[in-house]
Amino acid sequence: MARLARLAIANYQHHILQRGNDNRVIFQDADDIALFRKVLLEGSRKYDVAIHAYVFMPTHFHLLVTPKTDDGIGKMMQWIGRHYVPYFNKKVQRAGTLWQGRFKSLVIESAEYFLLCSRYIETNPVRAGLAQSPMDYADSSCLHHIGQRIDNLITDHPLYWNLGNTPFQREVAYRELLEQALTLRQINEFTAASLKGWPVGSSHFKVGLEKQASRRIAPLKRGRPRTKKVLVDDEVASDSEQLASSTDQVQ
Numbered sequence: 681m682a683r684l685a686r687l688a689i690a691n692y693q694h695h696i697l698q699r700g701n702d703n704r705v706i707f708q709d710a711d712d713i714a715l716f717r718k719v720l721l722e723g724s725r726k727y728d729v730a731i732h733a734y735v736f737m738p739t740h741f742h743l744l745v746t747p748k749t750d751d752g753i754g755k756m757m758q759w760i761g762r763h764y765v766p767y768f769n770k771k772v773q774r775a776g777t778l779w780q781g782r783f784k785s786l787v788i789e790s791a792e793y794f795l796l797c798s799r800y801i802e803t804n805p806v807r808a809g810l811a812q813s814p815m816d817y818a819d820s821s822c823l824h825h826i827g828q829r830i831d832n833l834i835t836d837h838p839l840y841w842n843l844g845n846t847p848f849q850r851e852v853a854y855r856e857l858l859e860q861a862l863t864l865r866q867i868n869e870f871t872a873a874s875l876k877g878w879p880v881g882s883s884h885f886k887v888g889l890e891k892q893a894s895r896r897i898a899p900l901k902r903g904r905p906r907t908k909k910v911l912v913d914d915e916v917a918s919d920s921e922q923l924a925s926s927t928d929q930v931q
Contacts, residue, residue, distance in 0.1 A: 690750050693790045695797050697874050699740040699780040723759035727752040730835035733798040735820040742801040757783050786873045789881025794839045800870045827851035
């Protein structure tokens with residue numbers, strides 16, 4: 681069965697995930713991160729894609745963005761591929777694709793899920809065992825959101841601004857949100873949606889998206905009803921490069 685085209689809609693928030701081929705390292709050192717940041721900034725400005733949150737992990741990266749056009753995300757990701765991949769391949773003396781297939785992208789309902797998604801992204805290093813706290817990991821948007829640095833990659837979303845009337849109030853409120861651990865259900869919801877590209881949001885939100893996109897945006901129900909199981913959080917497991925084989929395990 682042919683897979684559905686990736687859903688991308690202007691002025692909606694999207695969570696993007698791109699992995700290294702065979703889960704290989706795509707960022708070896710600070711020079712790689714610096715070049716990738718430069719390329720990402722150029723691409724996001726060229727194609728009018730606002731970046732609200734990000735994390736750069738050794739083997740992959742996450743972005744939370746809002747495109748101004750339906751094709752903005754795709755063009756930005758192509759720009760990254762054209763400018764970062766040749767640099768990295770030359771550096772490590774390799775050839776071929778750097779990415780593990782096409783990037784994953786899903787639309788999220790901003791009112792309910794925007795701040796959750798931002799936290800899901802910025803706490804990724806903690807789940808992967810790379811940091812004790814998201815505040816300890818330099819290669820994410822977390823330090824911008826808590827006021828420890830100004831990050832030129834970030835365009836603050838109105839929902840972040842609604843956290844307080846002053847920068848200090850917003851930073852304190854966001855730090856308090858980060859200190860609230862995501863539930864297993866929340867982690868699994870974002871992980872499963874990331875892998876399949878299905879939207880995250882209420883039933884009403886999904887119905888509206890389906891009408892706007894004039895296409896199916898959720899999986900079809902097939903076969904007999906199955907008993908509920910805890911979803912594999914293979915994003916979390918693979919972040920630490922220990923993918924759980926059981927559908928009942930989550931790191």
